[in-house]
Amino acid sequence: xxxxxxxxxxxxxxxxxxxxxxxxxxxxxxxxxxxxxxxxxxxxxxxxxxxxxxxxxxxxxxxxxxxxxxxxxxxxxxxxxxxxxxxxxxxxxxxxxxxxxxxxxxxxxxxxxxxxxxxxxxxxxxxxxxxxxxxxxxxxxxxxxxxxxxxxxxxxxxxxxxxxxxxxxxxxxxxxxxxxxxxxxxxxxxxxxxxxxxxxxxxxxxxxxxxxxxxxxxxxxxxxxxxxxxxxxxxxxxxxxxxxxxxxxxxxxxxxxxxxxxxxxxxxxxxxxxxxxxxxxxxxxxxxxxxxxxxxxxxxxxxxxxxxxxxxx
Amino acid sequence: xxxxxxxxxxxxxxxxxxxxxxxxxxxxxxxxxxxxxxxxxxxxxxxxxxxxxxxxxxxxxxxxxxxxxxxxxxxxxxxxxxxxxxxxxxxxxxxxxxxxxxxxxxxxxxxxxxxxxxxxxxxxxxxxxxxxxxxxxxxxxxxxxxxxxxxxxxxxxxxxxxxxxxxxxxxxxxxxxxxxxxxxxxxxxxxxxxxxxxxxxxxxxxxxxxxxxxxxxx
Numbered sequence: 001x002x003x004x005x006x007x008x009x010x011x012x013x014x015x016x017x018x019x020x021x022x023x024x025x026x027x028x029x030x031x032x033x034x035x036x037x038x039x040x041x042x043x044x045x046x047x048x049x050x051x052x053x054x055x056x057x058x059x060x061x062x063x064x065x066x067x068x069x070x071x072x073x074x075x076x077x078x079x080x081x082x083x084x085x086x087x088x089x090x091x092x093x094x095x096x097x098x099x100x101x102x103x104x105x106x107x108x109x110x111x112x113x114x115x116x117x118x119x120x121x122x123x124x125x126x127x128x129x130x131x132x133x134x135x136x137x138x139x140x141x142x143x144x145x146x147x148x149x150x151x152x153x154x155x156x157x158x159x160x161x162x163x164x165x166x167x168x169x170x171x172x173x174x175x176x177x178x179x180x181x182x183x184x185x186x187x188x189x190x191x192x193x194x195x196x197x198x199x200x201x202x203x204x205x206x207x208x209x210x211x212x213x214x215x216x217x218x219x220x221x222x223x224x225x226x227x228x229x230x231x232x233x234x235x236x237x238x239x240x241x242x243x244x245x246x247x248x249x250x251x252x253x254x255x256x257x258x259x260x261x262x263x264x265x266x267x268x269x270x271x272x273x274x275x276x277x278x279x280x281x282x283x284x285x286x287x288x289x290x291x292x293x294x295x296x297x298x299x300x301x302x303x304x305x306x307x308x309x310x311x312x313x
Numbered sequence: 314x315x316x317x318x319x320x321x322x323x324x325x326x327x328x329x330x331x332x333x334x335x336x337x338x339x340x341x342x343x344x345x346x347x348x349x350x351x352x353x354x355x356x357x358x359x360x361x362x363x364x365x366x367x368x369x370x371x372x373x374x375x376x377x378x379x380x381x382x383x384x385x386x387x388x389x390x391x392x393x394x395x396x397x398x399x400x401x402x403x404x405x406x407x408x409x410x411x412x413x414x415x416x417x418x419x420x421x422x423x424x425x426x427x428x429x430x431x432x433x434x435x436x437x438x439x440x441x442x443x444x445x446x447x448x449x450x451x452x453x454x455x456x457x458x459x460x461x462x463x464x465x466x467x468x469x470x471x472x473x474x475x476x477x478x479x480x481x482x483x484x485x486x487x488x489x490x491x492x493x494x495x496x497x498x499x500x501x502x503x504x505x506x507x508x509x510x511x512x513x514x515x516x517x518x519x520x521x522x523x524x525x526x527x528x529x530x531x
Contacts, residue, residue: 175320176327297411298338304418305330312425313323313441 012087020232021045030278057220062121070116071225097159120217128213138296145303163247180306182245187299196281242269353383424448442483449476463511
């Protein structure tokens with residue numbers, strides 16, 4: 001019996017779980033450096049989680065059982081999605097790697113978050129929830145179309161197969177479809193994770209916050225779970241981006257050399273993506289809420305064009 | 314070799330289409346002119362690539378004329394005109410950005426279905442670009458219809474011309490040189506006349522909003 005495949009897939013899943021706070025820490029550190037501050041260490045998010053885990057929890061007296069359950073469902077669905085992603089090796093630990101399933105599991109986390117934002121009975125929660133549902137309604141078609149164009153290109157909606165197909169397809173696969181779909185997915189990644197042109201993750205200003213407004217009522221362990229699931233969601237999306245749209249370097253054998261190469265390639269792409277997000281966030285101002293549909297429609301049109309380009313060209 | 318060529322031609326063609334879509338999203342005049350410049354540059358690259366592939370030298374000449382005219386002279390002139398008219402933004406387009414983008418996407422789909430029977434008949438390397446060229450032409454028309462400022466409409470017309478040129482090089486690898494030269498000269502003169510005209514409209518009516526021209530009837 002050969003356990004090495006099982007060990008590799010478990011390791012890549014655990015590595016994704018463990019590295020999520022460090023990824024957010026890296027964005028914060030790079031952003032601080034770009035703004036001329038020293039910045040907190042990479043380990044600060046881990047310390048925050050430990051601190052929150054030890055604290056007492058305050059629950060509003062208007063809140064029902066949903067308020068307690070929401071962080072658990074949110075974290076569980078994001079962790080389940082993380083288990084469905086190929087990181088170094090193309091096989092996965094979880095139940096297949098179907099991207100449509102993965103996206104709707106993440107949508108479940110989002111829906112439960114919006115519901116729980118109403119639970120606290122505060123004004124901000126409802127406001128954040130309504131804004132977030134507006135954004136997510138606009139994201140969904142763009143996100144699915146970019147996945148569909150990837151699927152049309154590679155002939156499968158399983159991330160394992162598309163990664164293998166594209167990384168072995170040679171340079172001719174780098175065509176309009178892949179470029180446009182990747183560009184569209186980049187915009188939706190920022191929108192889905194409440195990053196800068198859509199929402200400012202570093203502020204609690206009443207008028208602008210979206211994601212922060214929804215988790216405002218949480219404290220203690222629930223807040224730790226909420227924060228962790230949003231960090232892991234960012235890592236999950238970046239992994240889909242780098243392994244779905246630019247999967248070069250991913251290993252499809254169990255050969256230690258190719259796994260090491262895959263590790264180097266993945267880390268390079270991950271750090272590059274995080275660095276780009278940090279650069280973008282220190283360059284750009286947040287968009288006005290009612291101008292967000294413009295950017296999201298652009299993303300939708302890019303994805304539609306990607307799918308059209310696959311059939312036209 | 315042919316496949317690399319085809320791939321880069323496809324990427325350039327989609328880039329040209331993307332430039333047209335970007336033009337639909339921006340209300341700023343300066344940005345619109347930069348997008349037009351970029352689109353013309355990609356068109357020139359495409360003409361040169363097709364010239365290299367088919368060995369027809371006159372396409373090199375045409376590519377260099379495109380660079381000279383549409384990348385240097387016309388954008389300079391347009392910039393000069395908006396400086397003089399002092400119009401920086403399109404304030405109230407008739408159709409919002411999401412609506413016009415979705416309409417443009419529908420145009421792309423329509424263009425594909427319209428040109429599909431023609432595409433299957435020809436054998437040239439750039440046959441795939443025919444649908445894109447029709448889409449670029451129609452999106453230029455949409456830009457002219459939905460915007461009010463005279464300068465935006467001029468840029469819409471120039472983008473339509475880019476689309477037509479793309480259609481020419483994608484179906485027959487370019488027209489005879491003398492015809493192309495005539496067209497370029499026409500475009501240059503048209504842009505200068507329209508620039509002057511926009512300036513006149515602005516001077517007479519204190520605005521370059523063309524929808525106000527309806528009042529001339531009374």
